[in-house]
Amino acid sequence: MNEFSTAEWHDAPPLSKEAFEAAIRAVGEERYHDKHPFHKMLHGGKLNKGQVQAWALNRYCYQEAVPRKDAAFMSRVHDRELRREWIHRIHDHDGLGEEGGGIERWLVLTDGLGLSRDYVTSRKGALPATKFAVEAYVRFVVEQPLVIAVASSLTELFAPAIHRERIAGMLENYDFVDESVMAYFKRRLAQAPRDSDFALSYIKAHAYTRAEQEACVDAVRFKCNVLWAQLDALHQAYVTGLVPPGAFTPES
Numbered sequence: 001m002n003e004f005s006t007a008e009w010h011d012a013p014p015l016s017k018e019a020f021e022a023a024i025r026a027v028g029e030e031r032y033h034d035k036h037p038f039h040k041m042l043h044g045g046k047l048n049k050g051q052v053q054a055w056a057l058n059r060y061c062y063q064e065a066v067p068r069k070d071a072a073f074m075s076r077v078h079d080r081e082l083r084r085e086w087i088h089r090i091h092d093h094d095g096l097g098e099e100g101g102g103i104e105r106w107l108v109l110t111d112g113l114g115l116s117r118d119y120v121t122s123r124k125g126a127l128p129a130t131k132f133a134v135e136a137y138v139r140f141v142v143e144q145p146l147v148i149a150v151a152s153s154l155t156e157l158f159a160p161a162i163h164r165e166r167i168a169g170m171l172e173n174y175d176f177v178d179e180s181v182m183a184y185f186k187r188r189l190a191q192a193p194r195d196s197d198f199a200l201s202y203i204k205a206h207a208y209t210r211a212e213q214e215a216c217v218d219a220v221r222f223k224c225n226v227l228w229a230q231l232d233a234l235h236q237a238y239v240t241g242l243v244p245p246g247a248f249t250p251e252s
């Protein structure tokens, strides 16, 4: 039986909507990436500027993958109402008209850290594992049933708490970080709850069987793994010091 097999649930009655939501939230309690040692170091002021640069340029790959996964998701949706709701996620990241969007705000962050935009957006200095992890998320959303694809975005339920911790921790602990650099996370505090409220209601309404519900819970576990793997790779390269060939090498 593979990790995503739901055969064992076929005869089980569905969870109540409350128990289903609680099972989703329990995944965050257990394994969201706020618990990763690299984040503890980042927020606690334990990294030097070069290590923060490495985090920011690797994390750019995630930022850049998110609107691509949302576009991939939408390409599979026949329900016009669902597309009308989902499209704002792409605008949130890519921007619309005068509004530069989250990716622009992320580049303000990498500018503030002294990285060149061309280098960051080329993704040439990113770690191999970062690229594999973020592309696994895009593929997941292409391949899984829609309700499970929606569920995979639900790590966003847990993101506002880590964003608040990051804004406070980084402003307090690093002299190279100021309010303008943290604008990305401030904006997400308002955007993420809208996304996660919608996604949670959607899966409660559209995961009918216990097997579908369990597959949604597994999707949140999968997504936590996508996030965790990126931090393991950062830790291995920039705390342990095993930088893969061709990856960003900090000056400090």
Ligand SMILES: O=C(O)c1cc(C(=O)O)c2c(n1)C(=O)C(=O)c1cc(C(=O)O)[nH]c1-2
Pocket (backbone or CB within 6 Å): 066, 102, 152, 153, 154, 155, 156, 158, 159, 162, 163, 188, 227
């Ligand atoms: O800083 C973080 O810890 C964090 C985590 C996540 C997440 O849980 O996937 C997202 C974000 N930030 C974020 O900024 C963001 O725009 C976002 C979109 C999504 C998604 O799955 O569609 N997750 C996240």
